[in-house]
Amino acid sequence: MANYKIQSWIIFGVLAVLTSLYFSNLYAASIVSSVAIAALLAGSLRFVMLIGELNFAIAAFVGIGAYSAGVATTMLDISFFLAIILSGIVACIISVIFGSITLRSGGPYFLLIGFAFTEAMRIMFSKMEVLGKTSGMIGIFPPLWLDDWLSLSAVIICLILLFALYAIEKSQFGIILRSIRDNPDVTRTVGVNVLYWKVACFSVASFCAGVAGALQAFSNNVISPGDFSYLLAVFVLAYVKVGGESSIAGSILGAVFLVLLGEFALSMGAGEHIFYGSAIVIAVLFMREGIIGIVFSVIGRIRITRTAKESRA
Amino acid sequence: MINTQGSLLSGRNLERRFGGLLAVSELDIDLYPGEILGLIGPNGAGKSTTFNILSGFYRPTGGELHVLGEACTGSSPTKISRRGLVRTFQHGSLMPSMTVRDNILLGTMHQLSGRRRRKRVSRAEETAEMLGLSNYLQEIAGTLPHGLQRLVSIGIAFATRPKILCLDEPLTGLNYTEASSALQVLEKIRSDFNCSILLVEHNMKAAMKICDRMVVLHHGKPIATGIPEDIRANDEVISIYLGKRDDT
Numbered sequence: 001m002a003n004y005k006i007q008s009w010i011i012f013g014v015l016a017v018l019t020s021l022y023f024s025n026l027y028a029a030s031i032v033s034s035v036a037i038a039a040l041l042a043g044s045l046r047f048v049m050l051i052g053e054l055n056f057a058i059a060a061f062v063g064i065g066a067y068s069a070g071v072a073t074t075m076l077d078i079s080f081f082l083a084i085i086l087s088g089i090v091a092c093i094i095s096v097i098f099g100s101i102t103l104r105s106g107g108p109y110f111l112l113i114g115f116a117f118t119e120a121m122r123i124m125f126s127k128m129e130v131l132g133k134t135s136g137m138i139g140i141f142p143p144l145w146l147d148d149w150l151s152l153s154a155v156i157i158c159l160i161l162l163f164a165l166y167a168i169e170k171s172q173f174g175i176i177l178r179s180i181r182d183n184p185d186v187t188r189t190v191g192v193n194v195l196y197w198k199v200a201c202f203s204v205a206s207f208c209a210g211v212a213g214a215l216q217a218f219s220n221n222v223i224s225p226g227d228f229s230y231l232l233a234v235f236v237l238a239y240v241k242v243g244g245e246s247s248i249a250g251s252i253l254g255a256v257f258l259v260l261l262g263e264f265a266l267s268m269g270a271g272e273h274i275f276y277g278s279a280i281v282i283a284v285l286f287m288r289e290g291i292i293g294i295v296f297s298v299i300g301r302i303r304i305t306r307t308a309k310e311s312r313a
Numbered sequence: 314m315i316n317t318q319g320s321l322l323s324g325r326n327l328e329r330r331f332g333g334l335l336a337v338s339e340l341d342i343d344l345y346p347g348e349i350l351g352l353i354g355p356n357g358a359g360k361s362t363t364f365n366i367l368s369g370f371y372r373p374t375g376g377e378l379h380v381l382g383e384a385c386t387g388s389s390p391t392k393i394s395r396r397g398l399v400r401t402f403q404h405g406s407l408m409p410s411m412t413v414r415d416n417i418l419l420g421t422m423h424q425l426s427g428r429r430r431r432k433r434v435s436r437a438e439e440t441a442e443m444l445g446l447s448n449y450l451q452e453i454a455g456t457l458p459h460g461l462q463r464l465v466s467i468g469i470a471f472a473t474r475p476k477i478l479c480l481d482e483p484l485t486g487l488n489y490t491e492a493s494s495a496l497q498v499l500e501k502i503r504s505d506f507n508c509s510i511l512l513v514e515h516n517m518k519a520a521m522k523i524c525d526r527m528v529v530l531h532h533g534k535p536i537a538t539g540i541p542e543d544i545r546a547n548d549e550v551i552s553i554y555l556g557k558r559d560d561t
Contacts, residue, residue: 172418172422172430172433175411175415175418175419175422176419176422178408178410178411178415179408179411179415179416179419182408182409182410182411183405183406183407183408183409185370185390185402186402186406186407186408186419186466186469187419188389188390188391188394189368189390189394189399189400189401189470190394190399190419190420190422190423190469190470190472190473191391191394191395191399191422191423191424191473192391192419192422192423193391194391
């Protein structure tokens with residue numbers, strides 16, 4: 001039986017929910033939602049990293065999710081939760097089509113295709129009359145009764161999806177995904193359809209990105225094409241790299257850390273773009289395993305000294 | 314329709330061209346049930362190209378390939394492997410960042426898909442035990458010594474319980490003890506599971522010992538086929554590949 005570390009997840013979940021309950025004033029609540037959405041995006045980007053690909057198209061799928069939520073709410077009057085699920089499904093379906101064509105390539109080629117797709121989608125959003133052209137869509141409100149509970153709902157939805165990503169990674173499918181990253185040829189020779197699994201992984205990640213986009217739309221009430229440029233993908237990459245990509249906890253930690261620090265940087269009037277760029281550089285140069293790597297090594301050292309003391313005593 | 318009677322794997326007149334270079338040509342190959350067939354030849358003879366053609370990584374530019382009686386010319390590696398032909402690679406035939414257990418489990422994924430996890434795990438453990446890897450299941454495969462890594466790569470392929478196992482230089486870099494235990498493993502795979510083995514090998518002593526028949530390639534063409542004793546005595550093979558002592 002795989003060790004799902006259920007206890008850690010429960011503790012983390014309760015903490016996250018309590019935090020969102022505690023910060024109920026408008027501004028703090030919006031930061032809590034941003035953190036949850038960022039964590040979900042980091043989890044999604046890292047999930048595609050399991051097959052060894054850097055998914056710069058993530059920003060496009062966040063955009064697709066956000067605009068789907070916008071259309072569903074403002075034009076079709078679809079209810080909040082249904083709109084969120086629908087956004088994920090739309091992103092997922094488009095990602096299956098996009099993935100089955102582009103995931104035949106890999107590495108830098110896939111990254112560049114993702115980058116191009118993100119820009120193409122951004123331009124498309126800004127040209128379409130029905131999506132509000134460059135000014136985007138407004139009035140994407142959650143239902144009134146949910147207004148005070150939006151950040152809590154965002155936290156819970158993100159937690160559920162992050163746990164789902166974690167469970168898939170820990171399951172036997174995770175073995176297939178990691179094998180594709182490590183050695184696609186060997187994976188092929190044992191009868192595994194590599195493209196199928198790559199697309200499956202990509203579509204699950206894109207579903208999460210779509211849901212994250214919908215949550216972002218509901219928590220900001222306004223979306224515009226500029227929110228979904230490649231810079232978004234760079235930010236998410238920063239979360240994963242700074243937090244540490246070895247485990248999903250690292251990506252979540254990176255998202256929490258950088259979003260909070262980003263808010264702080266904004267309050268100082270600093271350009272957050274420079275801030276995120278330097279965060280990636282510092283993480284890559286000085287902490288290859290990210291924050292989580294440092295945490296794990298500290299825990300490891302404490303354990304070693306403790307066992308050493310016990311054996312002496 | 315070519316005559317493939319009794320043969321699990323049969324290639325007729327296989328050819329692979331890379332631009333102006335004819336890497337493999339006029340290659341007829343047959344592998345019979347329970348047989349260990351050696352594919353030998355000097356560097357650049359076309360052994361690896363042959364392997365890549367047989368396993369679907371290269372599409373042959375000419376000729377026909379049948380795996381277990383079904384035409385597989387130009388089929389994908391995944392399809393050929395699902396037919397029962399599984400190969401290893403000369404270099405890096407495993408997943409270095411994963412544990413030995415997960416490496417071998419990968420081999421069970423397709424064949425036992427839809428079955429319970431326990432079934433796959435027990436297949437993986439049984440495979441590991443046969444290869445003498447039971448004590449290393451939790452180790453990261455990339456950190457193991459070279460000899461054990463070779464065994465892990467055989468383990469991944471064998472966990473699929475193939476009908477035909479194609480091993481690309483499985484003994485390279487192994488010391489005498491490791492090589493002889495690897496040979497024992499191959500014998501066991503053949504006898505206990507009735508699996509035919511196609512072997513590319515540079516270690517002539519070992520290959521002569523274990524192979525039932527051998528095919529010698531030179532410049533992409535087969536120059537001799539037969540039992541090891543005949544190959545050893547073949548003048549052309551001696552002059553091209555095996556060499557001769559001055560005093561004999």
